[in-house]
Amino acid sequence: GAVVSQHPSRVICKSGTSVKIECRSLDFQATTMFWYRQFPKQSLMLMATSNEGSKATYEQGVEKDKFLINHASLTLSTLTVTSAHPEDSSFYICSAGDLNYGYTFGSGTRLTVV
Amino acid sequence: AQSVAQPEDQVNVAEGNPLTVKCTYSVSGNPYLFWYVQYPNRGLQFLLKYITGDNLVKGSYGFEAEFNKSQTSFHLKKPSALVSDSALYFCAVRDINGGFKTIFGAGTRLFVKA
Numbered sequence: 207g208a209v210v211s212q213h214p215s216r217v218i219c220k221s222g223t224s225v226k227i228e229c230r231s232l233d234f235q236a237t238t239m240f241w242y243r244q245f246p247k248q249s250l251m252l253m254a255t256s257n258e259g260s261k262a263t264y265e266q267g268v269e270k271d272k273f274l275i276n277h278a279s280l281t282l283s284t285l286t287v288t289s290a291h292p293e294d295s296s297f298y299i300c301s302a303g304d305l306n307y308g309y310t311f312g313s314g315t316r317l318t319v320v
Numbered sequence: 321a322q323s324v325a326q327p328e329d330q331v332n333v334a335e336g337n338p339l340t341v342k343c344t345y346s347v348s349g350n351p352y353l354f355w356y357v358q359y360p361n362r363g364l365q366f367l368l369k370y371i372t373g374d375n376l377v378k379g380s381y382g383f384e385a386e387f388n389k390s391q392t393s394f395h396l397k398k399p400s401a402l403v404s405d406s407a408l409y410f411c412a413v414r415d416i417n418g419g420f421k422t423i424f425g426a427g428t429r430l431f432v433k434a
Contacts, residue, residue, distance in 0.1 A: 212363070240422070249410065250364075250424045299363050301422075309422065311356070313363040 208234050210302050212312025219290055219319055227285045227315045229300030235280035236302035240309070241273075244297040256283040290319040322347040324413050326425035333401045334433050341396040341428045343411030352414040353394045354422070355385055357407045364410065370394060381405070401432045 209232040219225050229239055237258045242250040254275050255263040262275035272294075274286040283302075287294055295318050303309035323346045333339045345351055352371050356364040368379025375387045385396045394411060411425040 242424075249426045252421060252423070255421070301364075310366065311364040 208303055208310040210300065210310045210312045212300055212315055214315060215313060216316045217318070219317070221291055221319055222289055224286055224288045225290055225317060227287075227298055227300075227317075229283045229285070229302065229312050231281045231302045234302075236283075237280060239277060239283040239300055239302040241275060241283075241285050242299045242301065244299060244314075246297075250299060253285075258283075287317065290317070292319045295319045322351075322413055322421075322423050324411050324423055324425040326409075326411055326428045328428050329426075330429045330431065332431045332433065335403050336400050339398050339401040339405070339430065339432070341409050341411075341430060343394045343396065343425060344392050345394060345411070345413045346392060347413055353385075353387060354412040354414070355379065355383070355394075355396050356410045356412060356424075358410065358427075359407050367396070367409075401430075403432050403434050406430055406432045 211230045211232050213228045217225055239256040241253045243253050244250045252265050253268045253273060256275045256277040258277045258280050264270045272288055274288060277283040297314050297316050299311055299314045301309040301311045325344045327342055331341055354369045355367040357367055358364050367383050368377050368385055370377045370387045378384045383396060383398050385394055387394050408427050408429050410427050412422050414422045
């Protein structure tokens with residue numbers, strides 16, 4: 207089955223620094239990947255759609271200069287939180303897959319900005 | 321605009337009893353419907369999906385869901401709940417006429433008491 211690997215699972219960083227989160231499709235090629243953000247006890251909010259070889263499509267209200275997405279290959283998308291602040295602390299989840307067979311989610315990354 | 325509603329924040333059920341987690345949706349075209357489960361600090365795990373065909377869909381871990389077009393519902397069910405079923409459940413919809421975006425419900429926390 208489709209496997210999506212997300213790394214790191216947890217990261218703590220200082221305010222003002224940048225953090226990169228990787229999302230890899232291990233046994234399939236993903237032209238499209240999705241990045242979600244989940245606040246405690248809340249649902250997943252779609253941040254952006256990552257398209258291989260082109261610019262990501264950001265949802266309304268998501269700062270594209272703050273959340274940089276790069277989808278350089280068919281198996282890797284990265285989300286970089288730039289100049290992180292405590293309010294960026296959250297659970298970030300990526301997903302990849304196929305419209306007909308559903309999407310597989312990564313295990314998530316818990317970001318804590320101190 | 322497409323949307324998903326999970327009217328219950330929490331569902332409590334005794335072990336061995338049947339459980340139902342409710343979901344209603346709103347899309348402009350034909351829906352692709354999904355149920356996911358999330359355990360603490362983990363990513364989402366796919367349970368089942370409805371794309372077309374039989375309205376009763378069987379999924380992982382003994383869960384099933386019934387697609388009801390007239391009521392625009394996709395309730396998750398299980399005949400006999402287990403304590404290990406306690407988790408956060410998300411209903412999601414993808415409008416095939418709206419691209420590849422998946423919209424999630426707010427989530428329903430299921431507590432199964434022994």
